[in-house]
Amino acid sequence: MLYPSGKLTTSDSNLGSRKYDSSGLVIVITTTRSGDKFEPIALTRLAHSLANVPPPLLWIVVEAQKKSKITAEGLRGTKVMYRHLTYKDNFTSPGGEIDYQRNLALRHIALHRLAGIVHFADASVIYDLKFFEEMRKIKRFGVWPVATVGLNRRKVIIDGPICQESKVVGWFSKDASSRTNQAIASLQDIRSNPTKMNVFGIGFDSTILWDLSSSSRTKTTTNTTKVFLKFVLEEATREKDTNLKAIPSDCSQVMLWHLHIPRSLVHPLHA
Incomplete structure (x- = not known):
């Protein structure tokens, strides 16, 4: 079921004579879509962004x-430390495949005890690089607003945490392009339905997966790859609001933009 590319892999130009420890490690998980012929272009663009993040950073690409x-050939040409899981x-369901890929990556992290802060990143994401500085300060869970930019930039949806004096008190979603249709959910609402959380807007300490990988919850199910993502979302919503780190601390700035654009409509030079 799981065919990792082997040991931790990186391009020679990135490895050099340096040795990395796990202190401050950021683990970025990127899923892929079957049949997307522009995927290599999007991954290359993301690789250029991640190459500008100070190490240590591990990029896990699943496909x-x-x-x-x-993809394997493209990853070898990057300056990013990576693991390629296949x-x-x-x-038949794109959504089902994406969830499967995320669970495979989380299972891989748990099995190999990769200790760091985990972040789910779509291949089309754009960052403020200061985001990674803040992300490394996460102790257990972190949350932040995410802007989803639609086709031709005509619609921008922002969703994420609501803060009061750096304390997370709820979640919101609004159409920033029209400044209307704002929806607000309390922490209690989110806890009753963890799937309302945007996976691109949470980060967490990977060591929370250790107990799950050895618990009865994984031993009693026929497919252990299904439980990891569900566990993370449930744990994030159970976390005390005082322990949720908001990025930035007052939730006032978007540092991550998700270009939600159908790639079949995009010219490859602009993917």
Whole structure:
């Protein structure tokens, strides 16, 4: 089921004679979509962004084995430390495949005890690089607003935490392009339905996965790859509001933009 590329892999130009420890490690998980011919371009763009983040950073890219050769070649040419995970399973639901990929990555992190702060990043994400400085300050869970930019930039949806004096008190979602249709949810609402949380807007200490990987919850299920993402979302909503680190501390700034654009409509030079 899980076919990792082997030991921790990085391009020679990045490794050099330096040795990295896990202190301050950021683990970025990126999923891929079957049949997306522009995926290599998007991954290359993200690789350039991640190469500007001070180490240590580990990029985990997950995709179907049938399309992994091109990606593997591209990853070897980056200046980013990475692991490339592949699988043989076939999917008819894009959403189901994405969740499967995220769970595979989390399971890999748990099995290999990769200690760091985990962040889910789509290939089309754009960062304020100061975001990673803040992310490394996370003790257990961190949350931040995410802007999703639609086609032709005509619609921008922002969702994320609501803060009062650096304390997370709820969640909001609004259409910034029209300044209307704002929805607000309390922490209690989020806790009753963890799937309302935007996975691109949370980060967490990977060591929370250690107990799960050895617990009865994974031993009693026939497919252990299904439980990790669900566990993370549930734990994030259970976390005391005083322990949730907001990025930035007053939740006032968007530091991550998600370009939610159908790639089939995008010219490859602009992907």
